[in-house]
Amino acid sequence: MDAYPVFANAKSTAGEASANVKSTTAAAREHDAYRPPLSVWRQLADFHSHELNLTPTLYLCVPIFLIFMAAFWILGEYLLSNASAFLSIFFVGSYIIFSSYFVANHYLAKLSTSYASIPEDRKFYVLSNLIKSAALLAYTPTAAVLLYQACVHNDWNTPRIRAMGVLYAIPDAVSLLLVTRMATSTKVHHLCVVVFMVVNLFVSYEHETIGRALVVYAVFSTFAYLVNLLLATRFLPISPAVSLTLSALALAIYASCLGLNWTWQIQFLYRLVLSGPSAIHGAFIVIYLALISQVVYDDVVLVRWLRANVDKRAADFSKSNHGGVGLKQK
Numbered sequence: 001m002d003a004y005p006v007f008a009n010a011k012s013t014a015g016e017a018s019a020n021v022k023s024t025t026a027a028a029r030e031h032d033a034y035r036p037p038l039s040v041w042r043q044l045a046d047f048h049s050h051e052l053n054l055t056p057t058l059y060l061c062v063p064i065f066l067i068f069m070a071a072f073w074i075l076g077e078y079l080l081s082n083a084s085a086f087l088s089i090f091f092v093g094s095y096i097i098f099s100s101y102f103v104a105n106h107y108l109a110k111l112s113t114s115y116a117s118i119p120e121d122r123k124f125y126v127l128s129n130l131i132k133s134a135a136l137l138a139y140t141p142t143a144a145v146l147l148y149q150a151c152v153h154n155d156w157n158t159p160r161i162r163a164m165g166v167l168y169a170i171p172d173a174v175s176l177l178l179v180t181r182m183a184t185s186t187k188v189h190h191l192c193v194v195v196f197m198v199v200n201l202f203v204s205y206e207h208e209t210i211g212r213a214l215v216v217y218a219v220f221s222t223f224a225y226l227v228n229l230l231l232a233t234r235f236l237p238i239s240p241a242v243s244l245t246l247s248a249l250a251l252a253i254y255a256s257c258l259g260l261n262w263t264w265q266i267q268f269l270y271r272l273v274l275s276g277p278s279a280i281h282g283a284f285i286v287i288y289l290a291l292i293s294q295v296v297y298d299d300v301v302l303v304r305w306l307r308a309n310v311d312k313r314a315a316d317f318s319k320s321n322h323g324g325v326g327l328k329q330k
Helices: 008-020 026-033 040-047 051-078 084-113 120-153 158-178 184-202 211-222 225-233 240-274 279-322
Strands: none
Touching: 008 279, 051 084, 084 120, 084 158, 084 279, 120 211, 120 225, 158 211, 184 225, 184 279, 211 225, 211 240, 211 279, 225 240, 225 279, 240 279
16 A cells, blocks of 8 residues: 655665765754654645646646536536437547546656556556546536435436436446456446446436435545545655545545435435335335445445555654654655
8 A cells, every 4th residue: 555666766866966066064964864854734735846746647637627527517508318329428438538548658657757656557547546536526516516406405407417427437437448456346336337327327317216316326426536536646655644634534525425325325215115116116226225235345345445544644644753754755
């Protein structure tokens, strides 16, 4: 889980240059060695100074964010109702994201020292999480409005829900094809997302059916963009303070969303069963529970990892402070 060292070349170059112009006294060096550790906020501020690695990352994330936000808006405005039209958008969008992996991999390897140092079999893993975090961030405002209108005002807009399902599934579908080192539970999770997307294209949400439970689960999942960003930053050069902050926020947001989501799911399913569904609706409920249980299992695995990661990052941060070193320690 540790981030890989990414400043080795820069350090060696700086060391060679400084060897020719040494003017620092032994007393000054001793003073620097025992300077007090940087505060959390100072380390957070210093993180933005690493533009060599931050800028190439933004070159990837910002366009993806804008593309998915525009796509979500266009689909919502035109209110498509034909399943074949949504499938066409899914395949076109998947091709765009598929291509972006290779374009991003080529240029990030040249522009980012942090990315170039990542092992080859992990590069697409990092890209998949960066792309998905940007996409989910783009969906979040519209998804939050959709959830509010549906749960509070009972306004279940079928075309917008289908649009969200199609766009949400694109990053997961592409990562299944390109990311080789992926946990089995995550693969099953992504497969379930693609299956749910197809089912979503043929379901109407104006009437109370099990399909609504799927919508709510998907919407809450969009709020987890910080988790994907955290997974990617394990391989990027960030300070212990930034890593701890991201880890704690990701755990808090993800656990809160899961708690609200699962509470709503249980209440809704309980009410649906008590209403005496027909045989076919009862079968759909069983199928939904069988598939969503795989997603829930992956969520539980991820929460456990997030909790352990917070403990590890807290220990790293405490060690860096007690050791009297700040962000500049390599």
